Amino acid sequence: MANMSEYSELVIVGSGPAGLTCAIYTARSGLSPVLLVGQAPGGQLINTDTIENYPGFKSIPGYELMMNMLSQAEELGTQFIYQSLERIERGEGNRFRLSLSSAEQIVARTVVIATGATHRRLNVPGEEEFSNKGVSWCATCDGPMYRGKTVAVVGGGNTAVMEAIFLTNFAEHVFLIHRRDSLRAEKYLQDKLFSNDKIEVVWNSEIVQISGNERLNSVLLRSVIDNSERALALLGLFVAVGTTPSSGFVSDLVETDGDGYIIARDTKTSCAGVFAAGDIVSGSLKQAVFAAGQGALVSKYVEEYLGAR
Ligand SMILES: Cc1cc2nc3c(=O)[nH]c(=O)nc-3n(C[C@H](O)[C@H](O)[C@H](O)COP(=O)(O)OP(=O)(O)OC[C@H]3O[C@@H](n4cnc5c(N)ncnc54)[C@H](O)[C@@H]3O)c2cc1C
Structure with missing residues (x-):
């Protein structure tokens, strides 16, 4: 020293x-x-x-x-x-x-x-437990692990949209979960996102629970409109909230x-x-x-x- x-x-x-x-x-x-x-x-x-x-x-x-x-x-x-x-x-x-x-x-x-x-966290139950066991903050690093699988990205800015588009190189289906009814990402990125058949945007929704056994297998979503809840089955969750x-x-x-x-x-x-x-x-x-x-x-x-x- x-x-x-x-x-x-x-x-x-x-x-x-x-x-x-x-x-x-x-x-x-x-x-x-x-x-x-x-x-x-x-x-x-x-x-x-x-x-x-x-x-x-x-x-x-x-x-x-x-x-x-x-x-x-x-x-x-x-x-x-x-x-x-x-x-x-x-x-x-x-x-x-x-x-x-x-x-x-x-x-x-x-x-x-x-x-x-x-990386900012979601601070929801299960995030810590399944960190590196399905929950990731880096699509470039972990995306190739999800070839042919269903994954989700959470966020609404440029990074979230770019990660979702990038993940379609590997994943079969990519959800983009966003708590609002519009994205903050730049328009050209949004155009690319909306024209990609593999991506499905889940609007007005927040993740309230991350669940699994050895690894992540689902998230619980809550609507910010009417508080209704539903589970979404997926194997990878990419957090891109800043x-x-x-x-x-x-x-x-x-x-x-x-x-x-x-x-x-x-x-x-x-x-x-x-x-x-x-x-x-x-x-x-x-x-x-x-x-x-x-x-x-x-x-x-x-x-x-x-x-x-
Ligand atoms: C979960 C996760 C997985 C990742 N996986 C990959 C991967 O597979 N491949 C890849 O290339 N990249 C990956 N990354 C990204 C990679 O970790 C970063 O790009 C890289 O670590 C950045 O290096 P850095 O030296 O700039 O900063 P950091 O690695 O963030 O190091 C910063 C250092 O500064 C110290 N520090 C902070 N504040 C102060 C202070 N006030 N005084 C003194 N010290 C301070 C911290 O303690 C830390 O030691 C991953 C990131 C995360 C979070």
Whole structure:
């Protein structure tokens, strides 16, 4: 663990694929990065059963992939601090003062924000129990498991509609469950959705219960019009009701979009010396390989900024 009063050339915030890849690259360049791990060492993938689209691994448990990245970064000399960043301010001489959850501070010359995002949940009974057992937040990751099956997407925005259309590449039938009588998604996406025979929209309905045995096999829907309830048999449920970026501590310092994601061009934010990589970046693909790629890219710009390249 780093000495808290220490000055560091580079502090990386977040221990998901983006932060850890940045640590691996910058440590190999001799920069001695300090990495704030946050509450979830390894990020979003740590609790994911199997990753089947990370190049080089046909299938690997999320825990194993992230532990490999953590130990690789550590062996190369990354200093891990098991705390969260609470606040970041401009200090003197183009430096930044980082306040940690322990109230201790670190001064840094460059900061890489790789704090990711969290998927919003439905908060209904059964969601936790069947998470990764039929309930998913990522069609790109889990869609191919549902070849020839019936699945549903819940949500009404662009992501929900895109996920529903994407899932028709595999599933026999796709329900799109939405609590209103119209979608928020852009018109061209709606046109594609409504012209797809495999998709059936279930309007004015909320999911109130997720059920199954070993795996999910049905959801209970309640009409928002008359409160009537009915069960819908399906094997996969994709929740697409939005994501929340972990960027509250930095929004005063860098430009963010309307949803709080950091606007960064080639990982460079509006504040020189502060970089962003991975899911926290506005418009990110929200995939591990993309986050890792950004972790590699950001290392190049940090090294250039510090004059190490
Ligand atoms: C259930 C699920 C399944 C998925 N499956 C796949 C898949 O199969 N394939 C795929 O490519 N992608 C998948 N994804 C998406 C993938 O997990 C993300 O794209 C990827 O993890 C993003 O990496 P990241 O490093 O940007 O952020 P994250 O993985 O979100 O890591 C962010 C890190 O920042 C830390 N942090 C947050 N706030 C602070 C703070 N204030 N101070 C310090 N640290 C902080 C967190 O603790 C965490 O360690 C899945 C996502 C989920 C939720």
